[in-house]
Amino acid sequence: KQEVTQIPAALSVPEGENLVLNCSFTDSAIYNLQWFRQDPGKGLTSLLLIQSSQREQTSGRLNASLDKSSGRSTLYIAASQPGDSATYLCAVPGSGNTPLVFGKGTRLSVIA
């Protein structure tokens, strides 16, 4: 059974810092991995999707890497801003059309 773990559970940093969020998964037989952002009381916004054949994806100040063999992914946020404050979720799908398995998320607070 796939399990996803995210470290740290919470993180508070001053504005401008670069930071790394970690995600690990137990079953490396995934075909992609997705990072989401969730603001309090809101739905999920997809940030980055990495296919299993890729090692990283970039979108603006965000960079996600994937090491499938070791079951790890990282989300790198450059030059953090207060608007980046949210919960960041890592998720991997099952095979076929099965649902995502989520980590518990990392709650990020960027202090101005």
Added chain:
Amino acid sequence: GAVVSQHPSRVICKSGTSVKIECRSLDFQATTMFWYRQFPKQSLMLMATSNEGSKATYEQGVEKDKFLINHASLTLSTLTVTSAHPEDSSFYICSARFRDNYGYTFGSGTRLTVV
């Protein structure tokens, strides 16, 4: 991109009444819709998987008679919380995938409060 529209965003209902939540795939056909529930400061928990034209599959511990799921068309899935109680108060969110090997897209969620 693929968009899932979810309504209502917030609903307050009296204990014992029923509430219907709708999720529509706006620019694609969603043969499968996933329904999640999220309690405060917890991660999303899968409740059920709905497939167009067939009965939904519920996760262990989820009462199928209480949480009625209908997926009558390729673009609409509904979740009805029947005889709602305060403990059903939660954030409900749906999700679908545009196509194989594509990421999942989520609705904006529904905050249900039962008083």
